[in-house]
Amino acid sequence: MIQFKAILIRVTKEILRDKRTLALMLLAPILILTLMNLVFNSSTDTKLKIGVADNVPGKIIQSLPSSKVTIRHYPNSLNRAKKIQSDDLDAFVGRSKNKLEITNENEDPTKSSQVKSIFANALLVSKIKELSLTLKKISLQTSTKQTSSNLKIKNSYLYGNSNSTFFDKVFPILIGFFVFFFVFLISGIALIRERTSGTLDRLLATPIRRSQLVFGYLAGYGLFAVLQTLLIVLFAIYVLKVAIIGNLLLVLLTNILIALVALVIGLFVSTFANSEFQMMQFIPIIVVPQVFFSGIIPLDTMAHWVRFISYLLPLSYAGNALTAVMIKGQGLGVITNDWLILLVFLFIFTFLNIIGLKRYRKV
Amino acid sequence: MANSDHTIASISHISKSFGSKKVLSNITINIREGQILGLIGPSGSGKTTTIKCLLGMERADTGFAAIFGQKMPNRQILEKIGYMGQTDALYENLTALENLTFFGNLMGISGAELTATINKNMALVDLTDSLHQIVANFSGGMKRRLSLAIALLANPDLIILDEPTVGIDPSLRLDIWTQLRTLAIAQKAIIVTTHVMDEAEKCDLIGLIINGEIFALGTPAELKEKFHAASIEEVFLKAEVSSK
Structure with missing residues (x-):
């Protein structure tokens, strides 16, 4: 237990000391969301x-x-x-x-x-x-009266209102994406640094369990993922005036789950990278495809076999759950399945990481 | 396993290949308490791999390693081993104290015991004044010394140091060797790899590793006699020539 706590404290301190990484995690998503909001909400009234x-x-x-x-x-x-x-x-x-x-x-x-x-x-x-x-x-x-009924259209909306824009639709998915992207990148790079600086060898030359190391990382980065999600969601609600009609707690819990999945995938993938630069090379392979299948582009218009790919990508479940809660106001009943699948991802990759550390120490 | 004669660690007939490349072949070394074992050899000869097999970080293809009579790899045994790798292996964003606390906790030490051992070992490596400095601001030598202090934190019975004195001033290097000798007198076993030949002279036992094989093993005096050399440096040069 003391080992787990030591890892947690160290990871937290390291992130807090590294001001640029901290800013990247917390401020970059806010900057991008603000820009996207501007782009999508100002271009609707152009005349032909x-x-x-x-x-x-x-x-x-x-x-x-x-x-x-x-x-x-x-x-x-x-x-x-x-x-x-x-x-x-x-x-x-x-x-x-x-x-x-x-x-x-x-x-x-x-x-x-x-x-x-x-x-x-x-x-x-x-x-x-x-x-x-x-x-x-x-x-x-x-001189016979010919009446024609005068029908008019009145629109009403199940979700959102007449002012809903594309940004409102993609916003829940974007939140999930940002959490995934930044946690994936930063945790993966952290482990690579640990390897190249030799601290991983030194860590494993102590009696720490491999699982304690992985769980310590999960807890440390999980903490910042919570902070990141809170900041993004509150900023969106109070500054960008995005309407979130579902339960905020469900939004947060879903995002924590995404962050943990991103973390274990990042840690796992970093085993196959020898430098920070090689970690960046995984972005187009692991992160970008998830954007296409996360729901930003409507999935129901895709061919059946293309849709199948989305079943393999964690972000599509995340996008699904976040859309259900934030736009449709649906509850636990609807998103339980998405959560369960994300949990399965979490367990599989956590397990793989614990096994994978055997590369560096045989017990 | 024979530890009646106070054997601390033993490596028996270890061979190891990475892919098709044979890195170690049939290495056998024993170290008893109170001994300083120096592993010397050209770079790439297999010194570090030998250490990693002993620690259980690599698994040998054949043969076995044991520490305190327990077959390695064994996680629990690591508590009694102080290890310093070739790199300094420090968290640069943290202070010296935070680094020490972190690794101390991993070794299972905390509280007053940890504070005491931190103060003792930081005094040993002459870094007491820099306890609260961020490691990124340390010089190369300071980092190496801090790394050494971390290896000694848990008062280990077996100390394994991979190139401990690289980048350290001559006077401090002398201090460190005096300290290693003090530890040896206190019945600790110490394994050191080195490139510095006058340091090799200070060891009780020298293992000369060339191309993954123990080329010679014995006290400095025995090796000098065997190779008709005046110094270990000469032994090293002659050995390298004759192995080609």
Whole structure:
């Protein structure tokens, strides 16, 4: 027990002394979240810039929603591509016979599809106007009342509200990712340093149990993971005004679990690295793929076998659990499975680490 | 295992290969209490691997090592061994005291006993004034001395020092050897690897390891006689030439 405590105290002191690493763990996630928040929450209200040739029927142009587009008029028979380039248009609309010809810039495909839907809408709206006019005429001529029901749309939301953005969706996953990433990196590098400086040999030349060493590391870095999570979550709620509707305690517990999993994976992977630089090389292999499968990109649209990969990655369970709690407000019943699987990861890699230390001491 | 004659540690017919490379072949050494054993040999000859097999950090392919009559590897026995590796193996962000406390705790010492042994050993290596300094600010020699103090913390009966006096001033090196001799008189057994030949002269027993084999084993006087040499340095040079 005294050995476990010694490791815990030493790990804690080392992190506290290393101000840069501490800042990296605590402040870097906050900086990145703030930037992401700015990026996603300020870019929602851009207008499409559309050039219109003078032979396009005015009725259709009037049906375009003025809140979404700015219109510029051009004489017909121009080089459209050149106009799009020189005036930085998103699309150019012309007409030949009974066709509307839309040339999209298509630098950003989402804008192209916006243009498409806006015009499809505008055609529909102008047609309906014509129809209702004829309907009125008919009803005047025949003096029978033709009523058309006036339906309007009212949206309501199961989760979030009308102001929910992409940032709200990915925020829970990002929290999990940051905790995973920084703990993975720092713990792995710590063990490599321990090996290259010779302190690991010296440690193992004392009667300490290999398990005490691993558990001491878990406790020490676990402590900072808790601190990190608290800071990120509180910052998000009170400064970034992200709504978390579920139980905050469940969020924290999930993150601690992620941190511990990241820790044991980091320690395990570091056995295969000979230097800090080689540890960095594991980032594109171990960390980046997890981002794609953690739920930031919707998984349900992927092919079945691709989705299978996500079952192997701990961060997908973490993202699942955090989304359930923070966005849907679901409780323990829903996330128990995710927790259990994370625990399985934790046990397997803890065990592997304890066995792996045999490389440095045979008992 | 024979410890009736006060054997502290014994290595019997140990061989060890890393992959296809044979690192140790048929090494046999015994060390009794009160003895200083010096392992000398060119770098890469297998001195450190011999020590690691003895400590149980490496497992020998054949043969066995025993300490205090117990077959190694054995975790409990490590409590009675002071080990200093080739690197200083210190936590640079921590103070000397924090390093000492950490390793002391790992050896199972705490409280007043720990404070007493820290003060005693820091005085021994002449670092009492630097107890509260961060190790990163230490000079190379200071780090080596602190590392030595840590190895001696638990008042071990077997002390294993891999290149203990690298980067230490001549006067302090002399002090350390005086201290090692005092420990030997107190019936401790000490194993030292070294490159410094005049240090080898101070050992009771010299094991000359070349290419993973014990090339010669005996007291300094015996070795000098055997190789018709005036000094251990000469023995070393002659041995190296004749092994090629």
